[in-house]
Amino acid sequence: MRVATWNINGVKARLENLLHWLEEETAPDVVCLQEIKSVDEQFPRMEIESLGYHVETHGQKGFNGVAILSKLRFDEATRGLPGEESDAQSRFIEGVFSVDGGVIRVVSAYMPNGNPLGTEKFTYKIAWMERLQAWAEARVALEEPLVLAGDYNIIPHPIDARNIQDWLGDALYQPQSRAALRRLEALGLTECVRAVTDAAETYTFWDYQAGAWQKNNGIRIDHILLSPEAADRFSAASIDKRVRAWEKPSDHVPVIAELDFHAPH
DNA sequence: ATGGTTGCTTTGCAA
Secondary structure: OEEEEEEOOOOOOOHHHHHHHHOOOOOOOEEEEEOOOOOHHHOOHHHHHOOOOEEEEEOOOOOOOEEEEEOOOOOEEEEOOOOOOOOOOOOEEEEEEEEOOEEEEEEEEEOOOOOOOOOHHHHHHHHHHHHHHHHHHHHHHOOOOEEEEEEOOOOOOHHHEOOHHHHOOOHHHOHHHHHHHHHHHHOOOEEHHHHHOOOOOOOOEEOOHHHOOOOOOEEOOEEEEEOHHHHOOEEEEEEOHHHHHOOOOOOEOOEEEEEOOOOOO
């Protein structure tokens, strides 16, 4: 099973791009999308279903919004991160799929950006990550395969930015933000890309502004974390930076993990 | 060099 996460930055603006990517021979079995910027009713469901994907969305008007596309049929789909009933932002959807030997859970999450510092946006970012931690603790306790994929809006280490000095005052690189990711990993979750390489310049985001792509001024903020039961079946990870050079690209590119799970017979 | 670009809710906001 190939699982990908991709912040699409507007699914309606990016539909041609997305369909072309899904039509490739290497297209993933499960695709976690973030920033669909669409209500569920306007999500281009039929175009994607016609390529053999099942579709579950958790959108909202104008911004945020997440979705999971899957060649496997959903056993369940759950919307929203528990722990704060008043939170109206659509940032979390969990799908459950039957595979050989049991089930696998896959989450598409769009973690808050948190900028600028010193505002309620940063407070919300940290509080959201604390809610995610509580959720993840309960899920890890199930001892099931779990894929926690998304735009974390966190730069883990200095090597994950071309110019880390540029990010010292940014919410994506604050000690509290980095600690939130470290605490998830401390539960026993494996971060796929760093599990297979310590190479630099493994970026997943290049700003539209100031020629960031042309200068390779990128950062690595999109991640796939695996529970131990999923990590046992993990064989490879990659970043598909080709799509950043396509016409009308998202500012993010897909991260992909290979897992040795198969549809039940 | 406090700029630059993109998508949506548009003449502002979020990223």
